[in-house]
Amino acid sequence: DPGEHSSQGEQDNRHFARIAKVPMLEPTNSQEAYELMEWAFNISEEFDTPVLLRSTTRISHCKTVVDVNKERKADLRQPSFTRSPAKYVMVPSNARVRRHAMEERIIKLQAYVEEFPLNEMLLADRKLGVISNGVAYQYAREVFKDASHLKLTTIYPIPANLIRRFAQEVERVVVVEELDPYLEDEVRRLGIAVTGKEFIPIIGELNSEIVEDGAIKAGILTASPKPSPQSSSPAPQLPARRPQLCAGCPHVATEFVLRKLGFHTAGSGKELKEGEFIVTSDIGCYTLGVYPPLAALDTCACMGASIGQALGLEKAGIPNKVVAVLGDSTFMHSGITGLIDVVYNQGSTTVIILDNQTTAMTGHQGHPGTGISATGAKTQAVELESLVKGIGIKDVNVVDAFDLKAIESTIKRSVENDEPSVIIARGPCILSVKTKGTPLEVDTEECVGCFDCLDIGCPAISVLEDIACIDADMCVGTICGVCIQVCPQDAISEGKR
Numbered sequence: 060d061p062g063e064h065s066s067q068g069e070q071d072n073r074h075f076a077r078i079a080k081v082p083m084l085e086p087t088n089s090q091e092a093y094e095l096m097e098w099a100f101n102i103s104e105e106f107d108t109p110v111l112l113r114s115t116t117r118i119s120h121c122k123t124v125v126d127v128n129k130e131r132k133a134d135l136r137q138p139s140f141t142r143s144p145a146k147y148v149m150v151p152s153n154a155r156v157r158r159h160a161m162e163e164r165i166i167k168l169q170a171y172v173e174e175f176p177l178n179e180m181l182l183a184d185r186k187l188g189v190i191s192n193g194v195a196y197q198y199a200r201e202v203f204k205d206a207s208h209l210k211l212t213t214i215y216p217i218p219a220n221l222i223r224r225f226a227q228e229v230e231r232v233v234v235v236e237e238l239d240p241y242l243e244d245e246v247r248r249l250g251i252a253v254t255g256k257e258f259i260p261i262i263g264e265l266n267s268e269i270v271e272d273g274a275i276k277a278g279i280l281t282a283s284p285k286p287s288p289q290s291s292s293p294a295p296q297l298p299a300r301r302p303q304l305c306a307g308c309p310h311v312a313t314e315f316v317l318r319k320l321g322f323h324t325a326g327s328g329k330e331l332k333e334g335e336f337i338v339t340s341d342i343g344c345y346t347l348g349v350y351p352p353l354a355a356l357d358t359c360a361c362m363g364a365s366i367g368q369a370l371g372l373e374k375a376g377i378p379n380k381v382v383a384v385l386g387d388s389t390f391m392h393s394g395i396t397g398l399i400d401v402v403y404n405q406g407s408t409t410v411i412i413l414d415n416q417t418t419a420m421t422g423h424q425g426h427p428g429t430g431i432s433a434t435g436a437k438t439q440a441v442e443l444e445s446l447v448k449g450i451g452i453k454d455v456n457v458v459d460a461f462d463l464k465a466i467e468s469t470i471k472r473s474v475e476n477d478e479p480s481v482i483i484a485r486g487p488c489i490l491s492v493k494t495k496g497t498p499l500e501v502d503t504e505e506c507v508g509c510f511d512c513l514d515i516g517c518p519a520i521s522v523l524e525d526i527a528c529i530d531a532d533m534c535v536g537t538i539c540g541v542c543i544q545v546c547p548q549d550a551i552s553e554g555k556r
């Protein structure tokens with residue numbers, strides 16, 4: 060994810076292939092993404108190896124017409140298992156033997172990629188030779204129009220001889236690639252003089268402008284006069300839209316309670332007051348609760364980290380109570396081991412499982428708690444209450460995710476407990492609710508414009524002429540009703556339509 064559009068890590072995962080000694084392919088466009096998948100399966104069969112097919116942000120998101128091979132068919136064989144403990148049981152004595160097989164395979168793959176048809180050498184102006192991979196190839200072609208190009212789709216192992224041949228054909232070699240100087244280092248290791256990260260940023264996503272600017276600054280390209288601002292129409296100014304939870308989201312009330320009711324004060328660099336909570340979060344829609352006005356979260360590292368961080372803070376002797384917040388899907392995926400750790404290590408953490416009964420953030424997939432299998436079939440649901448009790452949590456409470464009073468009193472009670480506790484805040488993801496309620500309305504006579512209702516961060520509520528206003532197209536009605544509970548004037552009620 061160069062540019063970290065939807066992740067917290069910008070690791071260059073090309074390195075994984077080298078570390079694991081597993082072949083990696085990477086497309087430069089949609090057509091290659093389609094074709095390389097077949098190549099990946101064939102390489103896997105031929106060389107008896109897993110194959111990584113890498114796709115970064117722009118390749119994953121772009122849509123182009125793809126020529127489909129209708130004759131392409133999978134070789135449907137009868138599944139079978141051939142017993143071979145020497146291959147499948149990786150005790151050290153077997154692993155030492157397999158280690159040799161791995162190196163032999165890489166040598167064979169090195170020879171194989173030299174002739175790989177989707178690696179492509181395009182010889183044009185020999186003064187400059189550009190080596191690139193992935194989407195960076197598209198930018199390189201656009202910016203260095205007259206240059207010679209070497210497009211690499213085999214990222215590991217690299218075709219060393221092909222690169223050497225290309226370097227012999229051109230006067231100067233540059234590498235254009237996103238993130239780390241992965242190819243650049245490989246090329247340099249071949250004894251070839253190469254330029255790359257001197258002019259291409261190591262951080263963030265590239266585009267043609269960034270590559271062109273870098274090349275001009277490095278003296279590889281000369282600046283061409285840009286069209287004057289008058290001759291091109293100005294880019295449209297789109298309204299800013301900050302990331303926020305949906306109208307009617309069942310996570311809002313819990314995050315609102317954690318912050319608004321004094322358990323947690325938003326802001327950086329502040330010493331915590333006595334009685335204030337630290338809130339460790341996980342990865343999910345609810346992570347959006349870090350943004351104002353909710354601003355309810357203190358940490359978020361990786362999937363499953365919330366409970367481990369809470370226990371770690373407690374064991375490190377931080378005097379404030381720590382509350383871990385994570386979703387039902389995340390808990391099933393990687394929160395269970397953290398909770399076992401809390402019980403085993405005699406922690407007193409309160410864990411709030413925001414149970415919206417789906418995996419909302421990634422597109423409403425099922426998970427073991429939903430009773431829907433990965434194929435969409437009905438299956439046995441793992442019940443959260445029984446699961447956490449089975450782990451050894453005695454203080455388990457289920458609350459209505461839209462009931463502010465119940466959430467507040469339960470959190471207050473649970474954090475006072477010296478034993479670990481779990482609160483399951485249950486309410487459906489509003490996007491999976493088929494029939495919404497009648498939208499709520501603000502009584503313009505009663506509303507005094509205090510804007511307490513804005514503090515819940517519901518996108519359906521805004522300000523209109525000094526009083527609050529509810530967007531009837533967004534509001535889901537009393538299924539949610541959180542704003543009714545925060546309005547001190549009872550100015551919000553069900554609308555007429």
Ligand code: SF4
Binds near residue numbers: 505550
């Ligand atoms: S909380 Fe109630 S009184 Fe205050 S602005 Fe909102 S609707 Fe009006």
Ligand code: SF4
Binds near residue numbers: 540
């Ligand atoms: S306006 Fe009130 S009831 Fe409607 S979605 Fe927002 S918080 Fe819920």
